[in-house]
Structure formats: C-alpha cells, structure tokens
Amino acid sequence: MRRAPSVVTPGNHDGVHLGHRALIDAAKRAADEHGWQTLAMCFDPHPTAILAPDRAPVLLTDMPRRVELLKGAGCDDVVVLPFDADFAQTSPDTFVERVLLDACHAKGVVIGPDFHFGHKRSGNIVTLREWGQRVGFTVEVVEPVTYEGESVSSTRIRRILKEDGNVEDAALMMTRFHEVTGTVVRGDHRGRKIGFPTANLDVEPLQLPKDGVYSVFGRVLDEADAPLLRGVANLGVRPTFRAGRSVEPHFFDFEGDLYGKRVRVGFVSRIRGERQFEGLQELRDQIDRDCKAAENALEESNRELVRWI
Numbered sequence: 001m002r003r004a005p006s007v008v009t010p011g012n013h014d015g016v017h018l019g020h021r022a023l024i025d026a027a028k029r030a031a032d033e034h035g036w037q038t039l040a041m042c043f044d045p046h047p048t049a050i051l052a053p054d055r056a057p058v059l060l061t062d063m064p065r066r067v068e069l070l071k072g073a074g075c076d077d078v079v080v081l082p083f084d085a086d087f088a089q090t091s092p093d094t095f096v097e098r099v100l101l102d103a104c105h106a107k108g109v110v111i112g113p114d115f116h117f118g119h120k121r122s123g124n125i126v127t128l129r130e131w132g133q134r135v136g137f138t139v140e141v142v143e144p145v146t147y148e149g150e151s152v153s154s155t156r157i158r159r160i161l162k163e164d165g166n167v168e169d170a171a172l173m174m175t176r177f178h179e180v181t182g183t184v185v186r187g188d189h190r191g192r193k194i195g196f197p198t199a200n201l202d203v204e205p206l207q208l209p210k211d212g213v214y215s216v217f218g219r220v221l222d223e224a225d226a227p228l229l230r231g232v233a234n235l236g237v238r239p240t241f242r243a244g245r246s247v248e249p250h251f252f253d254f255e256g257d258l259y260g261k262r263v264r265v266g267f268v269s270r271i272r273g274e275r276q277f278e279g280l281q282e283l284r285d286q287i288d289r290d291c292k293a294a295e296n297a298l299e300e301s302n303r304e305l306v307r308w309i
Contacts, residue, residue, distance in 0.1 A: 092123025177266030
C-alpha cells in the first residue's frame with residue numbers, strides 16, 4: 001500500500017537537535033496546510049560508515065532512539081532506509097524517484113542550505129527544485145539555527161562533548177540532556193564497600209562526554225511508571241584502582257536491584273575531571289563533595305529538558 005502524501009525532511013538527524021527541529025517544524029507547517037504527513041527520512045547505517053569508515057562519526061543517538069525523538073519532535077513517521085555500497089552509487093535522479101517519490105510520496109521537501117544527495121553528493125538544491133517543478137513537489141530551504149553565534153550541528157555537539165565534556169551547552173542545543181543507555185552488569189562492588197554503590201553500565205557504542213564526574217538524571221527503562229532517579233556518575237578509567245574504563249552512576253536514595261536492567265542516564269552538568277586519589281578516605285571525601293555538588297546542580301537544572309529521559 002502506498003504511503004499517504006507527505007512533506008519530508010531527509011538527513012541523518014543524529015541527535016535531533018535545534019537545527020533538525022527547525023526542519024521538522026517547517027515540514028509540519030507545510031504538511032498541516034494540506035492534511036499530509038510530516039516525515040523524516042534517515043539512512044542506516046550512517047553513510048560515512050560505508051563510504052569512509054575511518055572517518056565515520058561516533059553517533060549521538062542510535063536509530064531506535066532517533067526515531068522516538070523524531071516522532072516526539074512532531075514527525076508522524078520516520079522512513080529508515082538501508083545504506084550500502086550499492087545504494088551509494090545511486091544517481092540524484094534515482095534518489096528522487098526511489099526515495100522521495102516512491103518511499104516517501106513527497107509533496108514537499110524541507111532541507112538545509114547544504115543539502116546534497118546521490119552519488120558523490122552530485123545532486124543539490126537546484127537539482128531538487130528542477131525535479132519539484134517537473135513532478136509537483138515544493139522545496140523549502142531552512143537556514144541553520146545558531147547558538148552563541150555558531151551553527152548548531154551534530155558535529156559541533158560531538159566535539160564539545162568529547163573535548164570539553166560540555167554537557168550543558170549540548171543539552172541546550174538538543175533541547176534535552178545528552179544521554180547514554182546501558183544494561184547494568186556486575187562489577188567489583190568497590191563503590192558499595194566505600195558507601196557509594198554504583199550501577200556499572202554496559203553502554204551502547206555512542207558518543208560519551210569527556211572522562212570525568214557529572215550530575216545525572218536516570219530512569220530504568222521497560223518499567224511502567226519508573227521514577228526519575230537523581231545521582232552522580234563517573235566516566236573514565238578509575239585511576240585510583242586501575243580498574244579499566246567504565247560508566248558508573250550512583251543514584252541518591254535508591255534501594256533495589258538494577259542488575260540486568262536497562263538504564264538511561266542523562267548528563268546534566270560536569271562537576272570535575274577524573275583524578276587519582278592517594279587512598280580510600282580521600283576518595284570517599286571527594287565523592288561526598290561530588291554528591292553535594294550534583295544535588296545542587298540537579299536542583300537548579302532546567303526541568304524542561306528532563307522530559308526525554
């Protein structure tokens with residue numbers, strides 16, 4: 001059965017940030033005028049992972065979460081198409097025919113000013129508009145959204161997370177806290193022994209903030225009405241114990257067994273970098289200070305950003 005007419009915004013949409021939301025808002029306005037669907041279109045895997053694997057970015061969101069966020073941002077549906085070496089040879093004309101017309105039934109296309117498509121990015125806005133005039137779809141170009149004088153982009157968000165641990169600016173650009181999701185696995189119980197039990201997360205291979213200590217919100221997934229958790233998390237190699245890399249949140253006032261459960265952690269603020277301590281008492285005292293700093297940061301956080309956790 002053929003899809004209903006749509007206004008589609010094609011792209012990677014990694015992170016579903018302010019720029020992506022501007023595209024979705026424009027598509028939704030155009031679609032609502034005619035009673036059409038608002039669609040986002042993505043490729044999986046990321047095209048760079050096929051075309052230049054050594055330059056492929058570490059993603060901010062996996063595809064199931066991206067679809068969830070895109071729908072939450074206003075899309076009626078998301079078309080996810082497989083990208084492989086054969087598809088990479090697709091001409092711009094074939095891209096329009098197979099993707100925009102056949103897969104999306106596009107009556108309108110909403111894009112950014114740097115949109116290219118087809119083999120070696122040989123299709124551009126001029127190409128797209130020529131096709132639109134020929135077969136009857138509109139093309140709207142939305143200018144980039146800026147934050148502090150620079151365009152908001154997935155690349156920029158990855159950079160500030162990786163280089164600076166700047167989860168605060170990342171959250172403002174994504175309108176949600178940057179997050180990771182992982183299954184709680186058994187660790188060495190060192191945190192429990194010093195009075196700060198942690199959940200050792202086996203996380204998905206997505207972009208993590210720079211090693212350090214962060215205030216966090218968390219939630220157990222796949223449980224109805226799971227409460228919002230508050231805590232502090234350490235990312236890094238645990239140099240005091242030389243215990244290897246980990247992502248370990250400690251949740252305040254939580255009692256229960258998390259082993260085997262999927263937990264989502266949203267990073268609210270960076271408290272400090274990771275450091276090595278001389279002994280357990282020094283570490284214990286620092287964690288106590290970290291918890292107090294995290295509690296203050298969580299109390300002052302923008303609760304509008306919590307809704308996605």
